[in-house]
Amino acid sequence: MSTRDPVLKCEELVAGYGGPPIVRNVDLNIPGKQMMTLVGPNGAGKSTLLRAFYGLTRTYAGHILFEGQAIEKASPLQRYASGIAFVPQGRCNFDRMSVAENLAVAAHSVAVGKRAAALDYVLGLFPTLKPLMQSMAGNLSGGEQQLLEMAMVLQTHPKCLLVDEPSLGLSPGMQASVFEKLAELRDAGMTVVTVEQNVRVALAVSDRAAVLVHGEIAFEGPADEILADDRIRIAYLGGLPAGQAAH
Numbered sequence: 001m002s003t004r005d006p007v008l009k010c011e012e013l014v015a016g017y018g019g020p021p022i023v024r025n026v027d028l029n030i031p032g033k034q035m036m037t038l039v040g041p042n043g044a045g046k047s048t049l050l051r052a053f054y055g056l057t058r059t060y061a062g063h064i065l066f067e068g069q070a071i072e073k074a075s076p077l078q079r080y081a082s083g084i085a086f087v088p089q090g091r092c093n094f095d096r097m098s099v100a101e102n103l104a105v106a107a108h109s110v111a112v113g114k115r116a117a118a119l120d121y122v123l124g125l126f127p128t129l130k131p132l133m134q135s136m137a138g139n140l141s142g143g144e145q146q147l148l149e150m151a152m153v154l155q156t157h158p159k160c161l162l163v164d165e166p167s168l169g170l171s172p173g174m175q176a177s178v179f180e181k182l183a184e185l186r187d188a189g190m191t192v193v194t195v196e197q198n199v200r201v202a203l204a205v206s207d208r209a210a211v212l213v214h215g216e217i218a219f220e221g222p223a224d225e226i227l228a229d230d231r232i233r234i235a236y237l238g239g240l241p242a243g244q245a246a247h
Contacts, residue, residue, distance in 0.1 A: 006065075007032040007191045008053060008084075008160055013062035013072075015052040021060055022048040024215040030160075034207035035182060035192040037223065039199050040236055045215035046195040047089060050162050053193065054086040055079050066160070080109070083159035087149050089168060089195075095138025099129055099148055102137050106152035115155075122151040126181070143174030147181065160191040167198045179205050199237050203227040211236050 006029035015023040023045045030036045038046040051057045053064060055076040064072040071079055076086070093102050103119060110118045123130050126147045132140060137148060146166055154161070163182065167175035175198055183205040186192045196202035203209055206223035211232060219232055226232055 005032055006030055007067060008193065009065050010049075010052070011063045011065070013049075013052065013064060014060040015048060015057045015062075016060065017048075018058055022057075022215050023052060025062070026212075026215075026217055028210055028217060028220065030191060030193055031208070032191050033186065033189050035186045035194070035205065035223075036208045036210065037202040037206040038193070038195045038210050038212060039197075039202070039226075040212040040218070042197075044212040046212050047164050048215075049212065050086075050164050050193065050195050053079075054084060054162055056086075080156070080158075083156075084162065085153035085156065085158035085160070086162045087153055087164065087166070089164040091142075091145050091149070093137040093145060093148055093152065095136065097137060098134050099137055099140070100133040102148060102152060103155065107155045110155055118155040118157075121157070122154050125154065125184070126151050141174070142169045143171065143177060146170065146174075146178055150181070154185075158190070160193065161185060163192070163194045165195055165197065167196060167201060175201050199227065199233075 008030040010026055010028050013023055013026045014021045026049060038049060040046055048057055052059060055074060059072045063070050066082060066084060094105065107115045107118055128144065129148060129151060132144065137145060140148065166178050166182065170178065179201050182192050182194065194202060203223040203226065208221065209223040209226045210220040211218045211226065213236055218236060219226060
């Protein structure tokens, strides 16, 4: 499979939570070893689409394919086993357990004989966690917790990482740091899909972007082109024309 082939794709996907559909007739191809960011107004269906990829919503119609195989009927656990990992929005660690204990719990699906290597792998990715191993997760900064949550799911060496609002509640400096890490994962060969409100930070390191509006794809293409298009930024991303400062 080349980097141009879609690792993850959906065809005429209609999804929601049991009531009226939120995602409507979405067609989207996510190439391998690239970063795709889903952007758009609040309530546009971005997180719903991301959760649909992981099986956390109901698929009413259409198909979701991972490496060419239909997975819309697979459970989240089955999708995780196939190589898809999901970091949900907000803090999802065990705050009264240490960093080491959080990582150990998250490694339950890793073969016992490979757990030490898996731990070494994620600590190599996130060296800032090394001196924090005995710290309670709830005492970490927001940025440190975000890195911990990514480290927890990355112990299985997933092929595709889904991350919902990774910069939520973080300082500007830590937002940039988190997206640098996501870019490093992409550069190492992982397919990364994010939902993000901080459009500039996310698209600066993304390969492609899709703009969702009312549950449908309004635009999709190279991230730098979407970020530079004044019409898209003003109409859908709450931005000003390029080069114009906010007052």
